[in-house]
Amino acid sequence: MNASAEAPLLSASGISKRFGGVRALRDVAFDVRAGEVHGLIGANGAGKSTLINILSGAIAPDSGSLAVRGRPVPLGSVGEARRAGLAVVHQELMLFPDCTVEENIAATSLPTRGGFVDGRRRRRMVRRVLDSLGTSIDLSRRVAGLSLAERQLVEIGRALCGGGSIFVLDEPTSALSAPEAAGLFRTIGAIVEEDAGVVFVSHRLDEVFAITRRITVLRDGQVEGTWNTRDVDVRTITHAMVGDLADARPTRIESTGPVVLRARGASAPGVAPLDLDLRAGEVVGLAGLEGSGTSTVLEMLGGVIAATGGIVVGGSAARFRHPADAIRAGVVYMPPDRKRGGLWLDRSPLWNVAAAEINRAGSLAWLRFGTLRRAGNRRLDDVGVRAVDREQPVARFSGGNQQRVMLARLVGMGPKVMLLNDFTRGVDVKAKGAIHELVRGLAAEGVAICLTSTDLDELLEVADRIVCMHSGRQVASGPAASFTSLRLVSLVTTGSTLN
Amino acid sequence: MTDNPEATVSSAVPDPAGPASERGRWRFAFDELGILVAAVIFFAIGSLSSPYFLTLDNLTGILQSITFLGFLSIGVGLALIAGEIDISVGSIYALAAVVAALLLKNGYGVPVAFAGGLGVGLACGLVNGIVAQVINVSAVVVTLATLGVYRAITLVTAGGSPITGMPEAPLFFDGFGQGGIAGISYITILFLVVAICAEIVLRKTAFGFRLLAVGSNPVAARLVGFRVERMRIALLALSGLLAALSGVCSVAYLHTAGPTAGAGYELTVLAAAIIGGVQLSGGRGSIIGVLLGLCVIGIIQNLIVLWGISPNWTQGVSGIVLIAAVTVTWLTRRDQGKANPIARG
Structure with missing residues (x-):
């Protein structure tokens, strides 16, 4: 390595950004050295x-500056950033699924001769790039047929081909299996070998600790600190992420309601056999990262x-092949994506709520719109959709x-078990509180509720019991009162407790 | 999920549904205003431009001219509203006609011929639906394929030429086929009854509600517990059945069954549905709208004859009306988020 110690590969300083009234970033300083993986x-x-x-x-900050190898980079222009060597590999990859690996990798830097694509030179260039990554994907395969891990490789290859020297990997492992992730880490190793820099953005602390040289923690838009990975432990980092949160949660008595839904060794692609009991009147929070x-x-x-x-639902074995089967058994599901x-x-909220009632009716049943409207209005009143x-x-x-309209419809199905996936997605803080109350109220009426949220503190607030998941398996469960947010963060990010 | 500060300020972003307007309030009252106005305009043009237009003979003639297409348009209309499509109807129409005619010719009698024709149509529709469901392909692809397959079966069965020389069946050919009340043929009356039933089922029954729900958002419909898969099969079967009904009626009316009859009907029916305000991506439309759309096409064809213009212009004028209708629909519905109504695989 050369003079990189003095002028870092990438340095950002004083970056601030506001969205309306929200301060997303405040005076952020951040640097990446050549040959380093920075978490x-x-x-x-x-x-x-x-x-x-x-x-x-993609967006321009309100203030601040960015430099690559000491040279300032114009802000707010994707083209300028790419020319400076910055390559961001997003969670949603930007590839052409119907084109081949070779075409995708060379897409942004096509060698031409007299206006035509120079196929031989392209092949040589792509081959060289993939060799440097230490992989051997068939160049003529279509990207649509590749695994996610291979597609990431193609995306990284494209960035390398375009002269990228700083790679930002945004949650690259969230959808990868363990061996695939190991492959990606080898690739990352190969990149930094060439004196490039990698910014590794991840929720998973175990991985961050395994492959980075330094770690920077952001909290509430500010840099909480940068550490050498060698000199720091998981506890310090989680603490930096979460801060000193006063645990002012309502204490709840353990539910003794009957078990309404019992899963034993239930599994699906991406989920290892799981045992889970849902009791009447109990709110169970499933804590875990995306994926x-x-x-x-x-x-x-x-x-x-x-x-x-x-x-087993209500004492009889349940084999659901369609949501309709589950609904008939009293198990209703709320999707995360409205x-x-x-x-x-x-359609109107009344129409949306009516769908639940109509599900029970026979095909040629006559619709009494007056009745549907009255029932719908009552349900919407119940959940507090204002008039x-x-x-x-x-x-x-x-x-x-x-x-709330979705919840009103679920209630209309007469559920014994409610499964709420990311139950407050895209809801502002005030409305969140109201939805929490609604959920608690439904539990108090004897419904068994199982829910997920991306906000772990919210889970601790609403749930009676927490079941913690990591990489498709349950890693901990217990009364919500037995978890601190620190412990929960560490469980979902590393799969194990600190102590 | 990564952090997403943009989400917290989403209230600053304009509402995807656009500014609140008075439209939402009335939309459920009558969605077919546009096509009704169009039909009235064409009707007015017709009556002002030709003294013959308003005569009973001419009007019942127009009605008769759209009757056979009308049966088809009911089935296709319902499928479209549920986000499906059936373009094999023209072929099923001919196949059912040929089967019914052959049964008659071979002395099986009217009930057997009727049942045979309808049965074949129902089977064709079921095949469409089941194939689409089992290999999980869009109904466009499947019915495009069966459009050819059913036509070939028809041609082979009929031996390539129209089937004639059926034995006398006065009740079927002269009574049902040619008779009528007040100048309106029994077949047209049957068609109108079926259409009214279909509209009632769509508007007033649980099945109709589910049909609209599936067309508007199939994922949500499944999660609410609607059997989206079964509905898809049922609708394509129904579409085949109605096409067959039309075919069998055409035998009674025409006294013959041509193996090439009904070719191109699918496109006319699609045009009528779109002119009538059916959203190609599903979720919106009505049978009344489809029939009014068909009426407009019927009036255009009629006027071209009355005005003495070359019939070569017929399709061109229909095409221009189609574009005009879609433009009007787009202008009135663009605040509802469903962008391009044509874009659906």
Whole structure:
């Protein structure tokens, strides 16, 4: 290595960014040295995405500067960032699925001769890049047929081909299996070998500790600190991520309601055989990162995807092949995505709620719109959708009200078990509180509730019991009172406790 | 999930549904206003431009001209509203006609011929639905394939030429086929009854609600517990059945069954549905709208004859009306988020 010690490969300083009234980043300073893997971590909402978007040029910061090898980079331009050697590999990859590996890798830097693509030179160039990554994907395969890990490799290869020297990998392992992740880490090793720098953004502390040389923690838009990975332990880092949170949670007595849903060795792709009891009147929070299997667990219990193993509902074995089977057994599922699977956005809330009632009716049953409307209005009142115009499309409602409409419909199905996937997604803080109350109220009426959230503190607040998942398996469970947010963060990020 | 500060300020982003307007309030009252206005305009143009247009003979003639297409348009319309499509109807129409005619010719009698024709149509529709469901391919692809397959079966069965020389069956050919009340043929009356039933089922029953729900958001429909897969098969089967009903009626009316009959019907029916306000991506539309769309096409064809213009213009005018109708629909619905109504695989 050369003079890189004095002028870091990448240095960002004084970066600030506001979105409306929200300060996403405040005076962030950050640098990456040549030949280094630098971990960038932080809780949800800490500002990682914003920082990544600024590095990629997708958004311009309000103030601050960026330099590569000491030379300033114009901000807010994707093209300039790429020319300076910054390459961001996103969670959602930007590849052409119907083109070959070779075409994808060379897409941004096509060698030409007289206006035509120089196929031989292209092949040589791509081959050289992939060799340097230590892989041997068949160049003529179509990207659509590749595994996610291979696609990431192609994306990295493309960035290398385009002269990239700083790679930002945004949650690269969230959807990878363990051997695939190991392969990716080898690739990362190969990149830094060539004196490039890698920014490794991840929720998974075990990985961050395994492959980085330094770690920077963001919290609430500010840099909490940068450490040499060798000199720091998981406890310090989690503490930096979470801060000193006063644990002011309501204490709850353990539920003694009857078990309504019992899973024994239930599994689905991405979830190892799981034992889980859901009791009447109890709220169980599934804690885990994206890709840890929490979402899949809810989907398999709700009949959305096929499950193997034993699931018993209300004393009889349940084999759900369709959500309709689960609903008949009293198990209802709420999807996380309101646009895609949750609501008919172009229809009114009354219409959306009526769907639950109509599910029970025979095909040629006559619809009594008056009755449906009255029932719908009552349900919407119950969940507190304010008396705005209930005939207008749900799309015009706020996120909080949309979430309530979904809950109203679930309640209309007469559930014994409610499975709520990311139950406060896209809902503002005030509405979150109201939805928490609703959920507690439903539990008090004897419904068994199992829910997930990306916000771990929220889970601790709402749930009676926490089941913690990491890489598709359950790693801990117990009364919510027995978890601190520190312990929970460490469990979901590393799969084990600190002590 | 990574952190996403943008999400916390989403209230600053304009509402995807656009500013609140008065439209939402009335949308459920009558969605077919546009096509109704269009039909009235064409009707007015017709009555002002030609003294013959408003005569009973001419009007019942228009009605008769759209009757056979009408049966098809009911089935295809329902499929479209649920986000499906059936373009094999023209072939099923001919196949059912040929089967019914052959049964008659071979002395099986009217009930058997009727049942045979309808049965074949139902089977064709079921095949469409089951194949689409089992190999998980869009109904466009499957029915495009069976459009050819059913046509070939028809041609082979009929030996390539129209089937004639059926034995006398006065009740079927002269009574049902040619008779009528007040100048309106029994077949047209049957068609109108079926259409009214279909509209009622769509508007007033649980099945109709589910159909609209599946068309508007199939993922949500499945999660709410609607059997989206079965509905898909049922609708394509129904579409085949109605096409067959039309085919069998055409035998009674025409006294013959041509193996090439009904070619191109699928496109006319699709045009009528779109003119009538059906959203190609599903979730929106009505049978009344489809029938009014068909009426507009019927009036255009009629006027071209009355005005003495070359019939070569017919398709061109229909095409221009189609574009105009889609433009009007787009203008009135663009605040509802579903962008391009044509874009659906």
